[in-house]
Amino acid sequence: KFEDCMELLKKGVKNRTIRQTSMNAKSSRSHTIFQLxxxxxxxxxxxxxxxxxxxxLAGSEKINKKxxxxxxxxxxxxxxxxxxxxxGxxxxxxxxxxxxAAGAF
Structure with a gap:
């Protein structure tokens, strides 16, 4: 049911890691995969x-040594x-x- 899908999606969103970085006020610090x-x-x-x-996917950022x-x-x-x-x-x-090569995965 649609409602079941939405509940699972909400549960996943609550488990995500998000925090402020120098580039974004709310930056995803985790990967999320939702398979329907x-x-x-x-x-x-x-x-x-x-x-x-x-x-x-969590954002890729360059390491700024400064x-x-x-x-x-x-x-x-x-x-x-x-x-x-x-x-990748x-x-x-x-x-x-x-x-x-694919066999390793």
Whole structure:
């Protein structure tokens, strides 16, 4: 039901990490993936299935050595940048058709 989907979406939003950075007043500091699986039965009795993936990725930011930054913030920034780089490698491997590279994921 639609209401169930909205409740799950609200729950996910509450679990996100958002905080102020030098670039944004409200910056997403976490990745969110929402996967919606849809199944309908057509008039002839066959089932049609679909999948919609929505991704909201934490922003990539450059490390500004002049900016005062705490150790926790620096660690968070490095982790976000590393996870975005890794995601790029996964997408490339899966889309390249190289079964050996894609097999790792």
């Amino acid at each position: 699986l849809i199944e309908i039965q057509s008039s002839d009795g066959t089932f049609l299935k679909g999948r919609l993936n929505l991704c909201d 900016e005062a930054m705490g150790e926790d913030q620096l660690k968070e920034l490095k982790n976000i940048n590393l996870s975005l780089t890794t995601l 490698k996964v997408i490339y491997a899966l889309s390249s058709g190289d079964k050996k």
